[in-house]
Amino acid sequence: MNNTVFKFNPENIERINKEIQKYPLKQPAVMATLYIAQEQNGYISNEVIKEVATLLEMTSEEVLGVVTFYTMYYQKPMGKNHIQVCTNVSCMLRGGYDIWNQVKEKLGIDNMGVTGDQKFSLEEVECMGSCGTAPMLAVNEDYYENLTKDKVEKIINSLKNKN
């Protein structure tokens, strides 16, 4: 997989150019570009890093530095439904760890694990800013808040049944 050359599709090139226009230089667009790359490729591979570096006139090392600094870029393929459970203080006080253990058991994977069918991956995350609606989890970009065990059961079952 590592040898396949990565190229942005024309649509995404246009999106990246729009991002570049926000800044006086090209490099600041790297964070947005990496998001777009992750969307297209599923994760940030070495090929992606090379392509992003060429596009934004950076070195591959600089791009890699950004990828490894921030937690929202993944260097391996994650599941179609990336489940993020917050266990930080405010969630913990309201049962965040119960939710975390429940999801772990239900999916049979641990932190940063991916299910065999690539449908789910799991991540224990730090505070997501949902302290007032704790406990919470996020599936990809969507927050699910004020969770109960029943709700979690329903969320995961409905995701399991989807295609």
Add this chain to the structure above:
Amino acid sequence: MEKIVLPDIEDIHILNVYVQNGGFTAAKKAFAQSTDDIIDQVKKSGLRGRGGAAFSAGLKWSFMPKSTDKPKYLCINGDESEPGSFKDRQVFECNPHQLIEGILITAYAIGAKVAYIYIRGEYHKWIKLMQKALDDAYAAGYVGEAMKQKFGTEFFCDIYIHKGAGAYICGEESSLMNSIEGKRGYPRVKPPFPAQNGLWGCPTTINNVETIANVPPIINKGWEWFSKIGEPKHPGTILFGVSGHINKPGVYELPSGTLLTDIIYNYAGGVPGNKKILCVIPGGSSMPPLRGDQLEGVKMDAESLKTVGSAIGTGGIIVMDEDTDLVTVLARISHFYHHESCGQCTPCREGTGWLEKILKRILAGNGSVSDIDLLITVANQIEGNTICALGEAAAWPVRFMVTRFRDYFEARVSKEVNLQVANKVHSMRHTEFPLAEVKN
């Protein structure tokens, strides 16, 4: 009671509704005055930063150089990653146009032509909501070059959203700037301060979302009006986020100086099961925690909290009832700061890890009484020895929780002194003395 940042007006997040309710009149008023006048009014209003440090907003703006051939920048800090804080997302969701108007006025006052709103990456939904509001404002000519015509002024400003990617440290202002520049979010050594040497080496001002959302009402209703709300030394309303063991968690906009007990029992409905309160963190997880018996009469504003040995931080109030295991809580907080330490400074990179390890040892039942002193020693050696305030953020909860709940922690460890650890503590203390002399 008057709400300034999150008014009770239905659909105020829609541009037309905002305009019908006097939206963008403050900007018009501001553009007709000199920039010095605007800065002066905000200074006199007493508006202080809502992001943690509670620094005077007007004073911060006045640090921007008047004559420079470099472009100037404004950054709005919406990274909001401090555990217990969830207020800025309310502004993005419920009143984004007031934030936009505040940005325009601030940019005018400091002479910035470009402003970046830095929003944490996890806030996908709120980034979309804010972008929608921004697109609407652009389309209607309130932002960008079209605003020249709209407001009949020479000044114009572009506003862009920069999406973060899950690093807590990017809420620190110099780290935030590095992040916008497309680099690893390492905090920078100060001085030089951002007003001299900020984004791309240009003069830059960084303000919190809530701070800037306060600006339009100050311009519209006058600084005298604002300065009379709440506590005179920290006037205005504050968005208090209440979470943890509480019946009605959520964000409450209340005048500064509101009693902490009032917020917990009257507004947020008290503790479930009428349990007693063991501990409250008044301003987000990095602020010194207060004991349950310290809460009586505590006012929620920067100066009053200082006198009781805590700080206002982001106004994120975390309530813990009498059945809470404080060792678990502190170990979780320490895990967080260990995880989020950027690794630049050795005291923080290593110290946060040791704090976590020692706390996990106590949690596992293997702690001894010397561990308690060791925690404080390690915390003291982080504090003040790092480039940015994450060092303090990691050290404070440990130092203050262990000191204020010493009995509680002592009850959780073996009375026998672990000699190996004790010797280590002793030798670490010993090294402090010659260093202290060098500093003087």
